[in-house]
Amino acid sequence: MKLNAFTWIIVTVAVTAWVFILPLQAVATILVLQLVLLLYIKRSKTMMAAIGGLGVFTGMMILLQLLFGSPLNVALFGGLRMLVMTLAFLCMLATTRIQSIAKALVDRFHLPVEYAFMLTAALRFVPNFLEDSTVTLDAQSCRGYSNRGNALKRLLSYVVVIRPLVMRAVAKSETLALSMELRGFGANTYKNMPKEKFTAIDVAVLALVVVLSTYPFWKRLLGT
Amino acid sequence: MNPVVSVTEFYFKYLRSGLVLKNINLEIEKGSFTVIIGPSGAGKTTLCKAITGIVPYYTGGDYAGDVKVLGETTKGKKVSDLAMKVGLMLEDYESQLVSLTAGEEVAFSLLNHGFPPDEAEERTRRALEDVGLPGRENYQLDELSGGQRQRLALASLLAVHPEVIVLDEPVSAMDPDGGESLYKLLGKIREEYGTTFIVVEHRVEFVLPYMTNLIAVKNGEIAGQGTCEEVVSRIYEDTELRPLLPDLWQIKRGLEISTGQRFRLWRSTEEAAEELRMKGFGKGVRA
Secondary structure (H helix, E strand, O other): OOOOHHHHHHHHHHHHHHHHHOOHHHHHHHHHHHHHHHHHHOOOHHHHHHHHHHHHHHHHHHHHHHHOOOOHHHHHHHHHHHHHHHHHHHHHHHHOOHHHHHHHHHHOOOOOHHHHHHHHHHHHHHHHHHHHHHHHHHHHHHOOOOOOOOHHHHHHHOHHHHHHHHHHHHHHHHHHHHHHHHOOOOOHHHHOOOOOOOOHHHHHHHHHHHHHHOHHHHHHHHOO | OOEEEEEEEEEEEOOOOOEEEEEEEEEEEOOOEEEEEOOOOOOHHHHHHHHOOHHHHOOOOEEEEEEEEOOEEOOOOOHHHHOOOEEEEOOOHHHHOOOOEHHHHHHHHHHHOOOOHHHHHHHHHHHHHHOOOOOOOOOEHHHOOHHHHHHHHHHHHHOOOOOEEEEEOOOOOOOHHHHHHHHHHHHHHHHHHOOEEEEEOOOHHHHOOOOOEEEEEEOOEEEEEEEHHHHHHHHHHOOOOHHHOOHHHHHHHHHHHHHOOOOOOOOOHHHHHHHHHHOOOOOOOOO
16 A cells, blocks of 8 residues: 555644644554554664654653643643654655655645755765765864863864865755756756556545544534 | 867856966867866866856856857857756766666656656666666665766766767776776767767876877866877977876877887777887887
């Protein structure tokens, strides 16, 4: 079963709304469904690390809320909401190609192509940026950079790594812009990409989204 | 002569810089393999950018003169439209790759220029085959080695079938085997499609078997241009440009001057050894 990128975007946006309108049990059910889906798609170390990281972050959010005097149930529900919202994005990214998401954003939501392209460009250049940071760190270490000392000292000394790294990134972005110009980047970029099919499953999922998103209305109508 | 590129009295300066190119007059013949040599900062890359319309229409700057590609002036043309006729591979090929997979990378230009998806797919498959990356459409870029990524950048140029391909130091990051194999590939493409190649290269040894023409640039000016046979002697006389010639040609000119004999323009050490043996230069001469 493969959903269209457009459907995934709608579902993701809807989930972020549902966490505020649906009751606690429903939100908890969504969380379970998300975890099952993510583990079904990819039971890798990276996926476990991503889920674990989000779990830790949620825990910190809950702690912060408790520290600021929120009641336990409010803090827990707040953390749950945040976790479900972020997992919704993780589900979308794990199941859909970023290029399809960008295309859907341009075609269906009329996002300017430049912004949509930023999604793919960001993903494309993350590994390069990490590689550059290692090279720059090594080069500066050879010239005497050291990350010893207290936090402030380490932060200040890190400037010698950040500065060349940023310069390299800027130079690369200029080349990228030139390359895109040479290759005719513009309105046609996403228009001519192969179209993804919109199946009956997409229609069914979108119908379910409509039903769940109008939950307060149904609740009032049915008098429960 | 049937020039595909002609540059006439071209002068150029970037914003807030001195003249980078001065009185450039050159013609590139259809189907030729031209190598541009020159010291660092001589203006080789700027010349390549002028041929592809990037200079001055993308970078800005002041210019005089005219550049014609396939008989049409580059004035007022969009860089992307010119790229259909003259493709450019920049020295920093890594940053030139914009997509996540090899197939998308090659198809990027095609889709941007309005090719239908089916044709784009077919051209992508063909271009990847041509550069020795068959069936790699779904490979992520980080699954490819540096040399393969360089070939991929070339494939994305080849897919749109430009008549002229300009390459700025295409083997700068390659080992000798990789460099030789890339130029072998370019030679094959030239034979197969009749593509005109213009290459900026410091390690001319790699291009020896394929190059037909040579342009030497010094201080923003053309110091020599023509077929290799025509210009080698003139370039050799310039002590600053001499070390940029391949070792074999430096030896050839040195021998010609010291012995008064004429030699062929050697394309390989084997060829040199054979001619030297034939002319009686000692029994011990070997390639």
